[in-house]
Amino acid sequence: MHDHDRKTTLSLQWLALPVMTALMAGCMALDPDTEPSHEDTVLEEHLSPSGFSSPSLAPLAETDWEVEGFARERGISYAEAQQRLGWQALAPHLDELLRADLGGRFGGVWVDAARRDRITVGVTREAFTEAEAVVRDAARKIGLTEGYDIVPVPRSLAEIERINDWLGDELEKVNERADATLTVGLRTDLNAVELQIPAEGRLTDAQRDLVATAKARLSDTVVVGSYAGRPTARACVYPYCDSPLRGGIRISNSGAGCTGAFVAKSKVNDALYQFTAGHCAYENYDDWSTRFTDGTSHVVGPVWHWQWHKGGDMAILRIKNVAGWDPEPWVYVTGGPDTTINSAYKIKSDNVSVLGMRICTTGAYYGRSDCGYVSQLGVTATYGGVTVRKLGRGSFCGTGGDSGSPMYASHVAYGLQVAGYSECDSLYQGIRAAESALNVNVLHAP
Template sequence: MNRKFNTLSTVTALFAGLATVHGVPATAEAAPSEAAVSALDVSPEILSAMRRDLRLSEAQLSRRLAFEAKAPALEQGLRAELGASFGGAWLNEEGTQLIVGVTDEASAERVRRAGAEPRRVARSQAQLDRVMAELNANARNATPSIHYWHVDLPTNSVVVHAEDSGMSKLRNEAFVAASSGAKDGTIRMVASTEAPRLAYDVRGGDPYYFSNARCSIGFSVNGGFVTAGHCGGAGTATTGFNGVALGTIRASTFPTNDWGWVATNGSWTPQPWVYSYNNANVTVAGSQEAGVGASICRSGYTTGWRCGTLLAKNITVNYSNGPVYGMSHTNACANGGDSGGSVISGNQAQGVTSGIAGGCDSSNPQTFFQPINPILSTYGLTLRTGGGSTGGNSFVSRLNGKCIDVPNSNFSDGVQVQMWDCNGTNAQKFIFDGRKLRIADKCLDVAGASTANGTPIQIANCNTNPAQDFTLSGAGDLVSYLANKCVDIVDHNPNSGAKLIIFECRGTANQKWDYR
């Protein structure tokens, strides 16, 4: 089990192994069965909406979700390895291959070795980001006829969407001309006929009311929920769907950002669920940011579940009220009445709906959302995940139905965790925020911060070391960020007392987990 990597670099080797295990490219895989799709740890409601809106077969759906779960780690490693020659990364149309922009052939070869597809580009992502920053710095001079701008990775350009007629065209060209990107062809102007507008009368899971208006709950956090900032100012009282006092808007920012949060009162219990509009709830497992090209679904009172793909990140949207920075862009449609609602990829929270340019009746719907992680970071909030119990939830193995367990409830630093019959005790109750797994006053930890196959999984005092960072993929893989390897039951041992380690992700049952 102990093999050493001897390829170009450790990072490249790790990610090359990942691509091989998960069958990239997809054309080399056998079509998965319908049972394989149902085994993915993704809500049936999301799967159904993806089939409908993305027109995916069972095989395509399974491949897409499996690869999307791994793509962020692959992108992160290549970004670090390529440095200044990194030209951005995005998924192909099928969502089964990572395409990486590179500015030289040496970098292209590194990308190939890692199992991704290189694309030669003229500009690095750093160059594109600098042009984006110049436009942002001049945002106050953008007229309402300029609708939004963003880095478009597949075309290796910065795209400005604006009206393209009369005096508006001249003013828009003057705005762009102030940037260095106008001189070297980095900026592209694209005609846009629909200005972004805020979608007020909405709900994501459930509606809430304030000042004779209605918006939507985005995602539950400890003590309340997050929503769009334009949905009420700080200090505003709110009521729930049933007319009962809900709480008070604690903080709100708009424009510049479009985020806010509501502190709920004791009559309400925030749960880690998004309403599916099919008499069911989708459980939120974390907030891992999806990559450009990934599948996106959103929930709203007006249009229900709608799915599409993530088209771009870090967009500046020029609303009539003023610009909002750092937004994301999807073609999962929305209508008026969907503002503040939940945007999700698989079981990972992505953000809250902000505005639209062309709704669900449009042939080219555009929806803009505020990413979730900056909201949580700004206000010091913790996303509610798992089953919603304040004491935590259990990680259950798909191999044997047993739970990850701290032996004898011994919460000492360095105790290796094991498998045991699920019993609901504190020795099996983890609080997972999408990054760290906390139990009692400790965190799940890769011993010695090692990346080697067979390294024990233990509990240790919580710290900032990436050895304590994990992600739970839509396919049920519990993956160490540090090692890019899966939490694994040693030797497929189905018995109580079996120890846990990290090992190369193979998609086998001893590496599959449900958090519930």
């Protein structure tokens, strides 16, 4: 995970750096055309690296800054980093297959940092022997011939998801109008649900009762911890680009500022949109704008649809002048300790995220792109007085104005940054859920 002292130092350094240099370098010359040990027996695949064939490795060669940044973080070679990110890129596909193939025997998929970032598959103990072959077959189907482990777990993913949903329902009630808010999310690596208490502020009687009830009723199915800071929506300022329109740029409306994310296309016609966070668009249907590098303001378009409630935090802007904007499936990746400037970073697909995977974000106010690791899924959190369900959480950094920021890794779109407990403890809306709710698809590059 992130070294938060390092992050704080770097953020202070970036406030003093000449931000406009990075901004101009990225946008002036554009081509217009995102654990505890198991004591039980672990079955591991130990095949030679030469047997590993992954479609994700080719794109990684094009964007070596992702591999180099990961290698620095882990203190490993470039080749080892490339291989681990290759495994990671296949983890969501494995998760999807095994949900269908194993059903109630499936205990979840996660990336285990303690095991060299190997993909770990949980299978219920009573079904472990028969499920082995199913997992191996699914892994072969997606080209994962090594780099994964199968471990027995006491509970199925479906069971801990039901508990997470129940706690989410209860949190909605007890967090309403509360000064300090509880939060909850899935921890597949612990085969449990993590209920967290804020380190700041006083809990209400109802919140304390819920924590006590959860401990008594759920036993080791719930892990109780704490979190620093408070969930805060991220809406505000920063980089601009000339056309084509892309993600990672500042958008503004009536004084409010957020970040524009991926370009999207309607599922029913050829209309094009730009993603952002739902709370940015809350009851505000006027045109949103951005700027070119010469400082001139240009309209992107009005809010077409938004959601900011228990169902999620996502919105799309209808792009008005499509011919003038010539939108592209790109993200303007700004420079940072984990990233290298790339004004035309291509998005080639989209997917769900898994616990432990590395994802990056480009916010319009933080001043640089940043990468981190997924720490929770299925999160229920309350911010701005609204309780939102089914969010992801990670150690990537952000600040006010970064709401709507694209979440990505290895050319795959994973979500939209929406809020944060503290600078490097952030929340994001999954992109697949946003596509479904808003009836659009992320635009993909060939």
